[in-house]
Amino acid sequence: xxxxxxxxxxxxxxxxxxxxxxxxxxxxxxxxxxxxxxxxxxxxxxxxxxxxxxxxxxxxxxxxxxxxxxxxxxxxxxxxxxxxxxxxxxxxxxxxxxxxxxxxxxxxxxxxx
Amino acid sequence: xxxxxxxxxxxxxxxxxxxxxxxxxxxxxxxxxxxxxxxxxxxxxxxxxxxxxxxxxxxxxxxxxxxxxxxxxxxxxxxxxxxxxxxxxxxxxxxxxxxxxxxxxxxxxxx
Numbered sequence: 001x002x003x004x005x006x007x008x009x010x011x012x013x014x015x016x017x018x019x020x021x022x023x024x025x026x027x028x029x030x031x032x033x034x035x036x037x038x039x040x041x042x043x044x045x046x047x048x049x050x051x052x053x054x055x056x057x058x059x060x061x062x063x064x065x066x067x068x069x070x071x072x073x074x075x076x077x078x079x080x081x082x083x084x085x086x087x088x089x090x091x092x093x094x095x096x097x098x099x100x101x102x103x104x105x106x107x108x109x110x111x112x113x
Numbered sequence: 114x115x116x117x118x119x120x121x122x123x124x125x126x127x128x129x130x131x132x133x134x135x136x137x138x139x140x141x142x143x144x145x146x147x148x149x150x151x152x153x154x155x156x157x158x159x160x161x162x163x164x165x166x167x168x169x170x171x172x173x174x175x176x177x178x179x180x181x182x183x184x185x186x187x188x189x190x191x192x193x194x195x196x197x198x199x200x201x202x203x204x205x206x207x208x209x210x211x212x213x214x215x216x217x218x219x220x221x222x223x224x
Contacts, residue, residue: 004155031210043117043203043215044156087156091210097171098144098163099210103156 002027006088006104013111016077021107023088024070033071034101035064036087044087047073078111085109114139117216119204125222126194134189134219136204142214144207145187146171147179149200150218156203162187194223 003026013019025033032051036044048057050066057064061082063074073086085108089101117138126132136145147159158171160179168179176198178190187206191198201220205213 043217046212049212097158098161099207100146100158100161101213105155
């Protein structure tokens with residue numbers, strides 16, 4: 001059974017204090033690993049898709065990396081507007097649910113001035 | 114483009130009442146999904162559709178029905194609401210296995 005575990009559950013950073021969020025996964029053949037950002041009261045907003053080990057993608061202060069067992073979302077010099085819940089999800093190659101995503105529980109990030 | 118829209122945004126039901134949640138997308142996506150999000154549980158798939166006129170069960174389908182009569186719309190129905198169905202419901206759509214685009218959600222409370 002596919003599993004996605006995110007850590008830590010919550011993270012508090014000071015503005016400018018870089019850190020990383022972890023997403024470890026087990027899946028029977030990875031088609032893709034997705035990162036989303038979710039603000040309170042809103043739907044998840046797509047950030048990145050990673051397809052193979054060694055792949056990296058960047059967007060502003062965020063950089064996502066992928067290994068065969070986990071993905072990291074690195075946040076460099078965060079600002080208060082980066083505060084949100086970050087969700088990781090995997091898409092299995094042999095899924096019997098269309099191309100549905102299997103989500104982790106998320107990491108709640110708070111960046112204080 | 115509006116992307117993915119959901120109606121209503123909020124709803125309160127009494128146990129046993131029925132309702133339909135509407136999802137609409139204007140991106141011409143074939144695939145559409147309904148998820149529910151509960152505290153400490155993450156997003157879980159209820160039902161999905163791979164095209165107009167087709168639907169299939171996801172991880173937690175019991176107590177829900179769906180219909181996809183038009184490509185751009187995906188309806189989620191609760192025939193007899195239960196308190197366990199209190200949740201936030203999200204609709205999403207995608208082009209095949211590409212990233213899914215999510216709607217703003219419907220917050221449902223069943224008393």
